[in-house]
Amino acid sequence: MLKYYSELKFPRITVRNVFIFPGIPQFYEKAFCVVARDSFECYGRFYTRNVYLNATEEQILKNLNLLVKLCPGVEFGSYPVMNDANYKVKITIESSDEKTTNEAFSKLLELIPQQVIVKC
Template sequence: MASKVMKRVLSNHFLRRCFCSVDNKITTAGIIVIGDEILKGEVADTNSTFLAVELHLMGLKLEKISVIGDDVKAVCGEVRHFAGIYDYVLTSGGIGPTHDDITYEAVALAFNQPLVLDPLLKEICMKFYNTTDVKYPGMKLAYIPKTSKLTFSDGAAGLKMAYPNVSIKNVYMFPGIPELLVKSFSNLKGVLFKSDKKFYTKSIYFNITEDKIVAALEKLVKEYPNVQFGSYPKLLHRVYKVKVTIESCCEESTDEAYNKLMTLVPRQYIVNIDDI
């Protein structure tokens, strides 16, 4: 009897400690997608989806995605706002030689800095565009906010980017071309972004509609305030009607909430994941 009581006390103590660790600040991020073509539907934005998945895998909490047109003042205001409330701000698009590539200008304005011709980027652009004319359109990529940092690689014996990520304070500017953004982020994410958290996620699939599991979910939401529950209905799937995700920064909390939900809903309503 004493042994069982002790186990329960230790278990409760561990969960409180685990919950407490979840209460520690999670590193946050915001994404600003820049481009009139996105707002007009001419181009589908795949960059924010890619970044959202990657940031989540790194233990970073993405809190907002904003899409802004090619307007210097609008981008400036959004960058300034995001930089003040999120740990990391990632921009996508607006880097290039044409009139509508205004990201560097807008970010410089957001931090009250001038655009300057970076000597290293000058050499890179001259070589790439085969020119010595600093007024050549392609040289626009060499003019960046004055205190910008250039990151070419992750510091390991890996691939060095031909053109670096340009960042200033907590704002990291990525190209809008998906292939270039994926390559740049994938090669540099380890050195640009840090988090001491990890998200632990489990999923349960049900062959009943959402309304049938509301009571169980509401009970768990109150019982596990540091666990995030998501309910996602599927209208035409042949096997399941609702997918529920259980997630937190504490593996034990996620497991316990998952196991509890499995007991609150009759087993015949739970779909074997192998059947999906």
Template sequence: MSEVLRNYFKLPNDDKTSPAMKLAMVPKTSELLWGTQRRTGTRAIFPIVRLRNVHVFPGIPQLCEKAFDQIEDLLFSKEGNRFFSHKIFLNIDELPIASTVETIAQKYKDVATIGSYPKINHSYYKTKLTIDSTDKDAAESVLGDLTTALKGFVLFCFGEIC
């Protein structure tokens, strides 16, 4: 990483104090992912840093978007890793339904995730639930279980008729 930064910023080899060199400070156990520039087919100028299952992207939105595009093939295979998502909007606060949601989340813990997000002082809904899975049938089963268990509180499901 130091060499990449020295070349990019045209720094002398012995310059270890330049503010630009702070970008080279990554854990030794991290891995550098080099994407491909779609327009030219050449290697990306800067790598994305991966430490186990954490990917570090640039903080500048335009560079972050470019980085996602450049390493998309490294992160997501063409055959799999498609995500199936649902959103459920409820007219009840989060706490009264928390145990019901947790029970369903535990039932599907190996195949789906459920997120619960309270919305304070909103004129239409009080809680939004999200369902994410790489298995379409599992996502639909979770959706079915939640809408059945929370019947009477469901306002609508994003992309689905409940």
């Protein structure tokens, strides 16, 4: 499906739930903002914290599972990284409430051994 926007010099291209942003990568951000206003409902702001660890997912899995149980209103992401000398996994913490996000972040820092925390 093609849809034209007066703010953009190219059409929005979609195939089912996939959006295609043609062109130079520097323009993607502007294009996404324009398309997002029209295509996605937004129910507020999300608050995100990131923690970078020098440990594998397997090494922290029990602690992450416990954290998920302790923080039911929070979304967690675990992203392994290959070929990076600085860290092995990135943990994301996200919710629609800033206090809830920060509390989950603090709990994560309590549960994860300090020696594997690279950056937070």
